[in-house]
Amino acid sequence: MRLLTGGLFSGTLGWLVLLFLAAPILLVTVVSFSSAAYLTFPPPALGLRWYRAFLGSDSWLAASWLSLWVATVVVVISTSLGTLAALALARLPKAARGVVTGLILSPMIVPSIVIAIGVYYAFARYGLVGSPIGLILAHACLAMPFVVTSVTASLSGLDPRLEQAALSLGATPWGSFWQVTLPLIRPGVIVGALFAFITSFDELLVALFLSGTGAVTLPRRMWDDLRFAIDPTIAAVSTLTILLTAVLMGCAHRLRRKG
Amino acid sequence: MxxxxxxxxxxxxxxxxxxxxxxxxxxxxxxxxxxxxxxxxxxxxxxxxxxxxxxxxxxxxxxxxxxxxxxxxxxxxxxxxxxxxxxxxxxxxxxxxxxxxxxxxxxxxxxxxxxxxxxxxxxxxxxxxxxxxxxxxxxxxxxxxxxxxxxxxxxxxxxxxxxxxxxxxxxxxxxxxxxxxxxxxxxxxxxxxxxxxxxxxxxxxxxxxxxxxxxxxxxxxxxxxxxxxxxxxxxxANRFVASFIGESNFFPAVMRGIEQGRVVAEFGATRLQALAGSLPAAGAEIMLTTRPERLRFVDGAPPAPGENRLSVTVREAIFAGERCRYLLEAAGGTRLVLKEASGAAIRRRAAGETAEIGWAAEDTILV
CATH class of the missing domain: 3.40.50.300 (P-loop containing nucleotide triphosphate hydrolases)
Known part of the structure; x- marks a missing residue:
């Protein structure tokens, strides 16, 4: 009997926790399909009105495109640098590896607001505030730790003899990287790239400081919208963002299990 | 082609x-x-x-x-x-x-x-x-x-x-x-x-x-x-090689001299002969070695020239198919291993028996 009530109790608790976690997402999704002219729950009727509003708004679309291409460039930079860094880390002697790993992962550990303020002051001097280049540099720095951790995990499962075998068979160090190492750590590299994309695409704090008026990303645009005029467009944008992120995370999860 | x-x-x-x-x-x-x-x-x-x-x-x-x-x-x-x-x-x-x-x-x-x-x-x-x-x-x-x-x-x-x-x-x-x-x-x-x-x-x-x-x-x-x-x-060439490659018996002995191109040494009270490689001074403590399959039971047969003889007690007899492995003990407690082919005509020794073993000086090495 005790076991049953215990099971019932923890089961219920579990579902409540899940509901608590999912509620905001469910709420936003439902509201995005509302036909009302203002944010209200439950919606009086359903419709695609706010998705049309989003697609018809130049400022929303511009912000979306900027976020997409900034994130794409961030992926290219942070994935290539992060992969190279992970390869270098694996070759360092143990003592040095700990120190250098700590430095590379520091953007993950230091509070974002500290980084945002620091980057703002540093970039302001070079006119990088309000420019996509500033955003790209800052986001690449935030995203690289994800690539490094993911690629390092892949490398740790790789037999070092494989690279030695490639070299002994006449492959140059570059040849052995392209033909042997990279194909074998590819899942880790792709997972790192997906996380880098999401890191940049979702990022608000640094964008608040660096966007200025010239480089308004999607999260920044949503922030501004919330402050000045609340209409259900933001719910539609949120739903689309959640969808994109969920798809990317799903891909990352599948690759991780395969790798 | x-x-x-x-x-x-x-x-x-x-x-x-x-x-x-x-x-x-x-x-x-x-x-x-x-x-x-x-x-x-x-x-x-x-x-x-x-x-x-x-x-x-x-x-x-x-x-x-x-x-x-x-x-x-x-x-x-x-x-x-x-x-x-x-x-x-x-x-x-x-x-x-x-x-x-x-x-x-x-x-x-x-x-x-x-x-x-x-x-x-x-x-x-x-x-x-x-x-x-x-x-x-x-x-x-x-x-x-x-x-x-x-x-x-x-x-x-x-x-x-x-x-x-x-x-x-x-x-x-x-x-x-x-x-x-x-x-x-x-x-x-x-x-x-x-x-x-x-x-x-x-x-x-x-x-x-x-x-x-x-x-x-x-x-x-x-x-x-x-x-x-x-x-x-x-x-x-040395004790490490003798024990790492194959199995070896070791006899701690005292160098006595050279006779007819062979090393003569004393293992306890027993005189042993070995191939002369290096030549330590008389009185030096040396180590002689031989392989288990080069030893055999001789039981009172007269020794051939240059053959080493030694009295031992059988401690254990282990049958291993094609051959039988005997763990022997010589005077002074030195443990030896002897490997003998198994066969219907070959008498199996029992633990506790005393026996005499012999082997050629050529199979005895100074290490």
């Missing part, structure tokens, strides 16, 4: 190690190794783990840089030459097959690095597969093959580009006994067919004895002895 072997055959490389050393933070893993490996030779580096055999092999391959000494392949210094320019084949214990490539792509890998066109590559891959007796398996994934087959693929990959030197790091270590024996024979055959130099690392003395032209026994980063399997077995 006349046969696979002639196509792949080529003269083996001569390798010279001269005073080779490798230090890791003050610890000498290899301490002054000098070996002349002849062209076409099957040389085995044999030793327990930590003896420096793998480190020595890795220096030949170029994955480790010597701290001191010289390494020559065909008279050319290899110091500073990166592994991919040394043009040697290498086989690892873990096979090290590329898991994302098929068997054929694995074997074709070294050819691709050398710019061999695809059609020619495929032809040579198929030949190499036939040479290791896996014809037609090129399309498989390495993971679909058994351990023995994977190691054959690794072998094929290491010889397909006709290197003049093949390095092997405990290649049979991960396989079971029966498969190991089959592959040992096959590697001997490949060695004979290809005529290239093999440098083979193992800790398995039986494997070393059956396969090698010469064996370098390594201990603590140094070569304890180098010679043919017969040399090492019949004339071990």
């Amino acid at each position: 006349d046969g696979v072997a002639t196509v792949l055959a080529g003269a083996g490389a001569a390798v010279t190690l001269r005073g080779l050393e490798k230090n890791y933070g003050g610890h000498g893993a290899v301490r002054g190794v000098s070996i002349d490996i002849r062209s076409g030779e099957f040389l085995t580096l044999l030793g327990p783990s930590g003896s420096g055999k793998t480190t020595t092999l890795m220096m030949i391959a170029g994955f480790e840089q010597p701290s001191a000494g010289e390494l020559l392949i065909d008279g050319q210094s290899m110091l500073g030459v990166p592994p991919h320019r040394r043009n040697l084949g290498m086989v690892f214990q873990s096979y090290a097959l590329f898991p994302h490539l098929t068997v054929a792509e694995n074997i074709g890998f070294p050819l691709k690095q050398r710019g061999v066109p695809k059609a020619e590559r495929m032809r040579q891959v198929e030949e190499a597969l036939r040479l290791v007796q896996l014809p037609g398996l090129g399309g498989r994934n390495p993971r679909q093959l058994s351990g023995g087959q994977q190691q054959r693929v690794a072998l094929a990959r290491a010889i397909v580009f006709r290197p003049r030197l093949l390095l092997m790091d405990e290649p049979l270590g991960a396989l079971d006994k029966q498969l190991r024996e089959t592959l040992q024979l096959e590697m001997r055959r490949l060695h004979a067919e290809l005529g290239i130099t093999f440098v083979y690392v193992t800790h398995d003395q039986e494997e070393a004895l059956t396969m090698s032209d010469r064996i370098a026994v390594m201990e603590n980063g140094q070569v304890a002895q180098i010679g043919t399997p017969e040399d090492l077995y019949d004339r071990p």
Whole structure:
């Protein structure tokens, strides 16, 4: 009997926790399909009105495109640098590896607001505030730790003899990287790239400081919208963002299990 | 096209190690190794783990840089030459097959690095597969093959580009006994067919004895002895080699002198004769050794000239199929092992019996 009530109790608790976690997402999704002219729950009727509003708004679309291409460039930079860094880390002697790993992962550990303020002051001097280049540099720095951790995990499962075998068979160090190492750590590299994309695409704090008026990303645009005029467009944008992120995370999860 | 072997055959490389050393933070893993490996030779580096055999092999391959000494392949210094320019084949214990490539792509890998066109590559891959007796398996994934087959693929990959030197790091270590024996024979055959130099690392003395032209026994980063399997077995240079290769009996004795070209020494109250190698001063404490299968029960038969005799007590008799193993005790508590062929006409001894054993002075070595 005790076991049953215990099971019932923890089961219920579990579902409540899940509901608590999912509620905001469910709420936003439902509201995005509302036909009302203002944010209200439950919606009086359903419709695609706010998705049309989003697609018809130049400022929303511009912000979306900027976020997409900034994130794409961030992926290219942070994935290539992060992969190279992970390869270098694996070759360092143990003592040095700990120190250098700590430095590379520091953007993950230091509070974002500290980084945002620091980057703002540093970039302001070079006119990088309000420019996509500033955003790209800052986001690449935030995203690289994800690539490094993911690629390092892949490398740790790789037999070092494989690279030695490639070299002994006449492959140059570059040849052995392209033909042997990279194909074998590819899942880790792709997972790192997906996380880098999401890191940049979702990022608000640094964008608040660096966007200025010239480089308004999607999260920044949503922030501004919330402050000045609340209409259900933001719910539609949120739903689309959640969808994109969920798809990317799903891909990352599948690759991780395969790798 | 006349046969696979002639196509792949080529003269083996001569390798010279001269005073080779490798230090890791003050610890000498290899301490002054000098070996002349002849062209076409099957040389085995044999030793327990930590003896420096793998480190020595890795220096030949170029994955480790010597701290001191010289390494020559065909008279050319290899110091500073990166592994991919040394043009040697290498086989690892873990096979090290590329898991994302098929068997054929694995074997074709070294050819691709050398710019061999695809059609020619495929032809040579198929030949190499036939040479290791896996014809037609090129399309498989390495993971679909058994351990023995994977190691054959690794072998094929290491010889397909006709290197003049093949390095092997405990290649049979991960396989079971029966498969190991089959592959040992096959590697001997490949060695004979290809005529290239093999440098083979193992800790398995039986494997070393059956396969090698010469064996370098390594201990603590140094070569304890180098010679043919017969040399090492019949004339071990020191106690380490005598006990590491095969089984040995040891007699702590006192040097008395030389008679008719033989060492004469006293083991307790018993006079023993041995082959004269080095000549310690009379009165020196020495160690004599002989192999268990060279001892036999003599039971009062008159001693042949130059035969050693000793009274012992049987402590244990262990039947092991083709032969019987006796644990004996001599006066003074020295333990000995005697191996005798089993047979209907041979009387089995019981524990507690006393007996007399004899063996030839020629089978007794001063170590």
